[in-house]
Amino acid sequence: MNTKLATKSLRLFLLPAAAFLLVAFFPFTSSAQTRTSAYDGAGKYTGPGSCASTSCHGSITPRTENDVLQNEYSTWIVKDKHAQSYKALTGNIGERMAGILGLGKAETAPRCLTCHALNPPPAERSRTFDVSEGVSCESCHGPASGWLGPHTERDWTHQKSVELGMVDERSLTKRTEKCLSCHLGSDEKYVDHEMIAAGHPDLFFELDSFSAVMPRHWKEPGEPGAAGQSDPWYDVRELTTGQAVQLRESMLRLASRSKEKTWPEYSEMQCYACHHSLTPPEQSWRQARGYGDRRPGDPPWNASRYAVFRDVVHQLDGEDAGQLDNQISQLTKLMSQLNPDRDAVASAATNSAQLADALVAKINAAAYDPASTLRLLQKISADAEDISGQGEQSAAQAAMAIQSLFVAYDRDAKLQNSAELRAAISALFQQLENPSAYDPARFARQMQQVNALLR
Ligand code: HEC
Numbered sequence: 001m002n003t004k005l006a007t008k009s010l011r012l013f014l015l016p017a018a019a020f021l022l023v024a025f026f027p028f029t030s031s032a033q034t035r036t037s038a039y040d041g042a043g044k045y046t047g048p049g050s051c052a053s054t055s056c057h058g059s060i061t062p063r064t065e066n067d068v069l070q071n072e073y074s075t076w077i078v079k080d081k082h083a084q085s086y087k088a089l090t091g092n093i094g095e096r097m098a099g100i101l102g103l104g105k106a107e108t109a110p111r112c113l114t115c116h117a118l119n120p121p122p123a124e125r126s127r128t129f130d131v132s133e134g135v136s137c138e139s140c141h142g143p144a145s146g147w148l149g150p151h152t153e154r155d156w157t158h159q160k161s162v163e164l165g166m167v168d169e170r171s172l173t174k175r176t177e178k179c180l181s182c183h184l185g186s187d188e189k190y191v192d193h194e195m196i197a198a199g200h201p202d203l204f205f206e207l208d209s210f211s212a213v214m215p216r217h218w219k220e221p222g223e224p225g226a227a228g229q230s231d232p233w234y235d236v237r238e239l240t241t242g243q244a245v246q247l248r249e250s251m252l253r254l255a256s257r258s259k260e261k262t263w264p265e266y267s268e269m270q271c272y273a274c275h276h277s278l279t280p281p282e283q284s285w286r287q288a289r290g291y292g293d294r295r296p297g298d299p300p301w302n303a304s305r306y307a308v309f310r311d312v313v314h315q316l317d318g319e320d321a322g323q324l325d326n327q328i329s330q331l332t333k334l335m336s337q338l339n340p341d342r343d344a345v346a347s348a349a350t351n352s353a354q355l356a357d358a359l360v361a362k363i364n365a366a367a368y369d370p371a372s373t374l375r376l377l378q379k380i381s382a383d384a385e386d387i388s389g390q391g392e393q394s395a396a397q398a399a400m401a402i403q404s405l406f407v408a409y410d411r412d413a414k415l416q417n418s419a420e421l422r423a424a425i426s427a428l429f430q431q432l433e434n435p436s437a438y439d440p441a442r443f444a445r446q447m448q449q450v451n452a453l454l455r
C-alpha cells in the first residue's frame, strides 16, 4: 500500500516537471481518418452538470458500495487539468496565440475549442451547457443522452451503455485513441508548427504516465471493488498498448499531413535540430557525432513514437518487429531529407500504420509478469545510444517508459536499490528540463546507469 502511494507520487513529481519543460518545445499536428472525430458517437451531449449530483458522480469522498467511486465529478472539477482547459484559452498566451493566428478570441475559436472544451454542434446537444466547463465527462466518455437515464438502474451493465453510445474507456485501445484525438491531434483538430510558433506547447503523450498524472478517477482492475478481472501488470499493458496505438495514430497523421498544403510540416521533425544554440566547432556534439545517412543540415524526422515501441515489439514479437523496422527506417530516411517525397511518405506511413494496427490487439492481449517487465526495462535502458541519438523527444518517451516500468516492477519486486534507481530515473527527467541543451551522449550515459542498477 505504502509502496503504491510512494510510487505514484514519484510519478506525480516527475511527470509534471518533464511535461512543463517539454511544453515549451514539443511538436504536433493533424491526421487520422474519421475514427478520431470527437463527436462521432451515438446520442447527444448533456454536459457535465448531468453527472454532478452527489448521489451520482459528485460525492465528495469515494464510495465503496459500488464498483465506481462516485466522486469522479469532484475529482475532475477540483484536481483535473481538463476542467481548467478552457481557461488556457482566456489566458495571455492563449489570447496572443489566437491573435497571431488571426482567429479573433481564442475562447470563441472553434479551432481551439475543439480540444479545450466540450463543443459539439447545437444539433448534438440535448441540454444547455457551456464551453467554459472545459474538457468534461463526455469529451472522453462520449455523448450520454442514450445511457444517462438507464445506466443508474440496478443490474445495468457497462456493455449496455457502450451499445448506447458510451465510449468504452475500459478498453486501453479505445481509451488511447480518445486521448490522442487531443494529445496527438487529427485532421480535424490539430496543433501544427504554425500554432507552436504562435505559442502552443508541442504535444506528446504516453498513456500510463499521463493516466497517472491525470489524476485517475477510476479503480484499476484488481483494486478492491473494481470491475473486471484482476490484472497486476495493468500499468505495463497501458504502456505497451498505448505505444502501439500511438504509433498507428501518428502514422495516420503523417500520411494525411503529407497531402496538406504545408509541407514539410516542421512539427513532424525533431524540434531541437533547428532550435538549439550554436557552439564553436570544438564543442559541437552534432559535428563530433556525424550525421549518419542524413545530409548534414537537413532536419531529422521525429521518430519518438517508435523509438521505445521498437523495443517493446522486439521483445514480444520478433517477426513483426523486423517488418516494422524496415518500414520505419525507410520512412526515417525519406522524412530526414529537405523536401520529403509526399507520395513515398504517404505510402510508407500507411504501411507502418497497418503493421502497427496488427500489433495493437496482440500487444494488448500479451501476458505480462515480473520477468517480462524486467526484461523490457533492461532492453529499453540498454538501447541508450540508439534512443538518445534520436533526439530529445525520443529521450522523453524513454524516460516516461522507464519510469512506468520501474514503478510497476518495483511495486512487486521491492528492489533493494529502489531509492538509487529512483534517483537515476529522476536524473533522466532533469536532463530534459532544458531541451535546447539536450546532449545525447550525456542522456545515454544516464540510461546506462539505470541499466547497470537493474542487474
Ligand atoms: C526545420 C526547422 C524547424 C523545426 C524542425 C522546428 N522549428 Fe520551430 N521554428 C523554426 C523557424 C524557422 C521558426 C521561426 C523563427 C523566427 O521567426 O524567428 C520557428 C519558430 C518556433 C517558435 C517560436 C519562436 C520563439 O522564439 O518563440 C517556437 C516556440 C518553435 N518554433 C517551436 C518548435 C517546436 C516545439 C518544434 C518541434 C515540434 C519545432 N519548433 C520544430 C524552425 C523549425
Ligand code: HEC
Pocket: 019, 023, 088, 089, 091, 093, 094, 095, 097, 098, 101, 103, 106, 109, 111, 112, 113, 114, 115, 116, 181, 182, 183, 184, 185, 186, 189, 190, 191, 195, 200, 201, 202, 203, 204
Ligand atoms: C489537437 C488539440 C488541440 C488544439 C486544436 C488546441 N490545443 Fe491547446 N492544448 C492541447 C493539449 C493536449 C494541451 C496540453 C499539452 C500538454 O500539457 O501536454 C494544450 C495546451 C495549451 C496551452 C497551455 C496550457 C497550460 O496550462 O500551460 C495553451 C495556452 C493552449 N493550449 C491554447 C490553445 C489555443 C489558443 C488554441 C487554438 C489556437 C489551442 N490551444 C488549440 C490541445 C489542443
Ligand code: HEC
Pocket: 048, 051, 057, 067, 068, 069, 070, 072, 073, 074, 076, 077, 082, 135, 136, 137, 138, 139, 140, 141, 158, 169, 170, 175, 217, 218, 219, 227
Ligand atoms: C480526459 C478523459 C476523461 C474525462 C474528462 C473524464 N473521464 Fe471518466 N474515465 C476516463 C478513463 C480513461 C476511465 C477509465 C476507464 C475504466 O477503466 O473504467 C474513466 C473512468 C470513469 C468511471 C468508471 C467507469 C468504469 O467503467 O468503471 C466513471 C464512473 C467516470 N469515469 C465518470 C466520469 C465523470 C462523471 C466525468 C466528468 C465529471 C469523467 N469521468 C471525466 C476518462 C475521463
Ligand code: HEC
Pocket: 016, 019, 020, 038, 081, 082, 084, 085, 086, 087, 088, 114, 115, 116, 117, 135, 139, 140, 175, 178, 179, 180, 181, 182, 183, 207, 209, 210, 211, 213, 214
Ligand atoms: C477533448 C480533448 C482531450 C481529451 C479527449 C483528452 N485530453 Fe488531456 N488535455 C487536454 C487539454 C486541452 C489539456 C491542457 C489543459 C491545460 O493545461 O489547461 C490536457 C491536459 C492533460 C494532462 C495534463 C498535462 C500537463 O502538462 O500537466 C494530462 C495528464 C492529460 N491531459 C491526460 C489525458 C488522458 C490520459 C486522456 C485520455 C484518457 C486525455 N488527456 C484526453 C485535452 C484532452
